[in-house]
Amino acid sequence: MKNLLALFFLVGTLGLNAQTKEYSDLLSLFVDEKFEKCLRKAEDYTLSDKTKTDPLPYLFMSRCFYEMSKRDEFKEAFPKANVDCFKYISKYAQMAKKKPAEARIDEFQDYLNELRKFGISEAEDRIGKGKVSNAKFYFDAMVDVDPKDAGALIMYAYCLEFAKDKKCTLSYDKAKALLTNGEASSDQDVQKDFLKYALIFYSTKLSEKGSNDAALEWMNLGDSYFKGDAEYKAAKSLIGG
Numbered sequence: 001m002k003n004l005l006a007l008f009f010l011v012g013t014l015g016l017n018a019q020t021k022e023y024s025d026l027l028s029l030f031v032d033e034k035f036e037k038c039l040r041k042a043e044d045y046t047l048s049d050k051t052k053t054d055p056l057p058y059l060f061m062s063r064c065f066y067e068m069s070k071r072d073e074f075k076e077a078f079p080k081a082n083v084d085c086f087k088y089i090s091k092y093a094q095m096a097k098k099k100p101a102e103a104r105i106d107e108f109q110d111y112l113n114e115l116r117k118f119g120i121s122e123a124e125d126r127i128g129k130g131k132v133s134n135a136k137f138y139f140d141a142m143v144d145v146d147p148k149d150a151g152a153l154i155m156y157a158y159c160l161e162f163a164k165d166k167k168c169t170l171s172y173d174k175a176k177a178l179l180t181n182g183e184a185s186s187d188q189d190v191q192k193d194f195l196k197y198a199l200i201f202y203s204t205k206l207s208e209k210g211s212n213d214a215a216l217e218w219m220n221l222g223d224s225y226f227k228g229d230a231e232y233k234a235a236k237s238l239i240g241g
């Protein structure tokens with residue numbers, strides 16, 4: 001009987017550990033800035049049948065690539081680190097839908113916001129160089145992390161429209177619905193600031209093409225989010241609102 005009880009306890013403990021994986025080994029390597037080793041170990045988890053649907057290994061891969069993208073010592077060996085960090089944050093987001101408790105998204109908001117800022121900067125650089133289609137990747141990743149990120153949806157749709165991709169309509173409609181229903185994400189400052197940027201940017205583009213009514217329609221959708229915002233009010237008045 002004692003052996004049977006011990007077996008039940010062991011099985012129960014293993015089950016609990018399986019449900020609450022901390023991946024302390026990855027955390028330790030990351031904190032010690034052993035990014036390459038952390039990356040390889042995290043990748044092993046993503047390739048294992050037992051752990052390939054766990055969100056955290058993908059998160060650590062994203063974090064490693066992000067840190068590598070900022071350091072010259074990794075430029076040659078990891079030239080696409082600035083892209084791969086978004087590739088794996090998208091995979092993290094996909095797994096988070098299956099295992100939200102294990103993803104612990106709230107605990108990693110600081111990193112997600114830092115990555116958003118980085119993505120916005122990378123995308124704006126490409127748009128500024130006329131490589132608009134290349135910018136959509138970053139906005140797409142931002143939407144993967146938060147489907148209610150209306151600013152990212154607007155800019156993703158703009159990139160699709162620039163490439164004459166008719167799927168842009170669906171993304172514009174999603175953004176409009178979120179704004180109309182007051183459901184667009186705005187708790188994180190970086191998302192709210194980017195929403196303002198996206199609305200002004202796209203409305204200005206519409207106005208420049210002579211579509212003032214459509215431009216004002218979009219600006220009106222942002223009114224409830226930016227009450228008393230002088231910059232938003234000024235941009236709207238320039239369009240004619």
